[in-house]
Amino acid sequence: MADAWTIARKDLVLELRSRERIVAMLTFTVLVAVIFSFSLGPAVRAQDVAPAMIWVTIIFAGMLGLGRSFSLEKEEDALAGLLLAPVSREAVFVGKLAANFILLIVVVAAVFFAFALFFPISFRGAWVAGGAVVVLACIGFMTLGTFFSAITAHTRLGDTLLPVLLLPLLIPVVIFAAGATERLMAGRPASEIQGPLQMLLAFDLVFLFVCTLLFAFVVEE
Amino acid sequence: MVSEAAVEAVRLEKWFGPIPALRDVSFSLERGTFLTIFGPNGAGKSTLLRVLSAATRPSGGEGRILGHPVGTGGGAWRERLGVLSHRTFLYGDLTARENLTLYGRLYRVSDLADRVEAGLEEFGLARRGDDRVGGFSHGMRQRLALARTLLHDPEVVFLDEPYTGLDPHAARVLRRTLERLRDGKRTVLLVTHNLAEGLELADRTVIQVGGRWVHDAPRDRTSAAAFADVYTDRVAEALA
Numbered sequence: 001m002a003d004a005w006t007i008a009r010k011d012l013v014l015e016l017r018s019r020e021r022i023v024a025m026l027t028f029t030v031l032v033a034v035i036f037s038f039s040l041g042p043a044v045r046a047q048d049v050a051p052a053m054i055w056v057t058i059i060f061a062g063m064l065g066l067g068r069s070f071s072l073e074k075e076e077d078a079l080a081g082l083l084l085a086p087v088s089r090e091a092v093f094v095g096k097l098a099a100n101f102i103l104l105i106v107v108v109a110a111v112f113f114a115f116a117l118f119f120p121i122s123f124r125g126a127w128v129a130g131g132a133v134v135v136l137a138c139i140g141f142m143t144l145g146t147f148f149s150a151i152t153a154h155t156r157l158g159d160t161l162l163p164v165l166l167l168p169l170l171i172p173v174v175i176f177a178a179g180a181t182e183r184l185m186a187g188r189p190a191s192e193i194q195g196p197l198q199m200l201l202a203f204d205l206v207f208l209f210v211c212t213l214l215f216a217f218v219v220e221e
Numbered sequence: 222m223v224s225e226a227a228v229e230a231v232r233l234e235k236w237f238g239p240i241p242a243l244r245d246v247s248f249s250l251e252r253g254t255f256l257t258i259f260g261p262n263g264a265g266k267s268t269l270l271r272v273l274s275a276a277t278r279p280s281g282g283e284g285r286i287l288g289h290p291v292g293t294g295g296g297a298w299r300e301r302l303g304v305l306s307h308r309t310f311l312y313g314d315l316t317a318r319e320n321l322t323l324y325g326r327l328y329r330v331s332d333l334a335d336r337v338e339a340g341l342e343e344f345g346l347a348r349r350g351d352d353r354v355g356g357f358s359h360g361m362r363q364r365l366a367l368a369r370t371l372l373h374d375p376e377v378v379f380l381d382e383p384y385t386g387l388d389p390h391a392a393r394v395l396r397r398t399l400e401r402l403r404d405g406k407r408t409v410l411l412v413t414h415n416l417a418e419g420l421e422l423a424d425r426t427v428i429q430v431g432g433r434w435v436h437d438a439p440r441d442r443t444s445a446a447a448f449a450d451v452y453t454d455r456v457a458e459a460l461a
Contacts, residue, residue, distance in 0.1 A: 006326045010312070017314040017353075072312075076362075080276055081310025081369075085327040086299040220278070 007095025313355030
């Protein structure tokens with residue numbers, strides 16, 4: 001875990017220095033919230049559509065930053081330097097995933113803040129349950145995202161290929177995350193989202209296991 | 222049984238589609254030996270280092286470092302290997318000190334702060350330690366890459382064209398470092414197409430052409446001028 005944290009910290013320091021990803025993701029988030037606020041007609045209840053809009057915004061904002069996750073390792077072939085070090089490939093993957101996850105959590109906070117400015121939305125006190133939905137959905141998203149970012153970084157199509165590969169696999173995560181968010185924002189009891197939370201947890205475990213296992217085959221020739 | 226050789230290759234092959242980069246390369250390198258591999262561009266010299274450091278899988282055969290089979294994954298044998306590649310493996314948005322500290326942590330270097338300072342000092346980068354590497358010249362990056370390669374005091378060192386881009390002063394610093402590495406305990410595998418630089422410290426010389434070793438002899442049997450003739454003849458024969 002120490003190696004994974006060393007790699008994650010390195011990625012976060014690089015992002016703090018360049019701010020390439022976070023600025024693009026936050027700008028996108030604010031723009032989407034503004035566009036939605038003007039495009040929804042008066043007949044549409046914001047509470048009905050906000051959960052879906054929030055998760056679509058999180059997914060696309062997150063994908064904006066994912067491509068850079070491994071492309072920064074291509075400059076001076078730094079990924080080869082990591083792989084030549086006595087560090088397990090699992091640690092490299094978990095390190096990259098952790099950095100991406102932390103960045104995404106910042107973006108998620110910005111998404112909820114931006115939407116709350118324009119729409120009357122709230123978890124209505126169910127902050128722990130809401131937080132659990134966000135954390136589990138983001139782990140699943142970033143696990144798949146980090147894995148496919150490693151694949152597409154080695155292709156000519158790069159960022160163009162990433163959403164094509166990633167979006168179909170994210171559909172179940174979005175369905176359960178948006179469904180759970182909708183119920184919480186509608187004031188339903190937290191016990192009602194136990195099913196979606198269990199499904200998100202199951203997806204996370206499967207994604208983490210498979211992606212961590214296959215990562216070595218992706219990054220090693 | 223653990224082999225005594227520092228580096229071994231057994232019938233190594235590497236093909237990129239129909240193009241051979243390594244063909245039936247077998248050798249054993251005793252600990253403490255300084256081996257220089259010469260060859261023209263595209264001879265497969267860098268590929269040999271990549272295969273032996275498990276940066277790429279061989280198409281056939283096996284490599285061993287300090288008796289351990291070279292496989293993929295982050296095996297502990299990697300702690301004993303230092304690799305300088307064509308690329309520096311450095312991050313442009315980190316400072317020189319941060320780059321060395323990062324790799325030092327991954328290689329579990331003890332007394333890391335002292336080792337980082339010593340590395341920066343040795344390669345003349347102490348004053349630029351807090352500057353981002355993105356602003357460094359090519360020669361400075363190459364010196365920092367050397368400091369990174371040697372930071373964990375590896376027993377086996379692979380150097381791929383280390384003189385590339387170095388100014389005369391930096392080249393002298395590198396030569397001094399290579400002399401220090403020739404302490405009888407460390408094994409160095411140097412790849413170059415520069416005969417003068419490569420011959421200077423070599424105990425054993427190899428010429429590789431088209432993925433094959435066409436010459437392999439101890440250095441003391443060959444004078445510099447004679448070696449230049451041998452090199453020309455061997456390359457011409459192999460390419461004929």
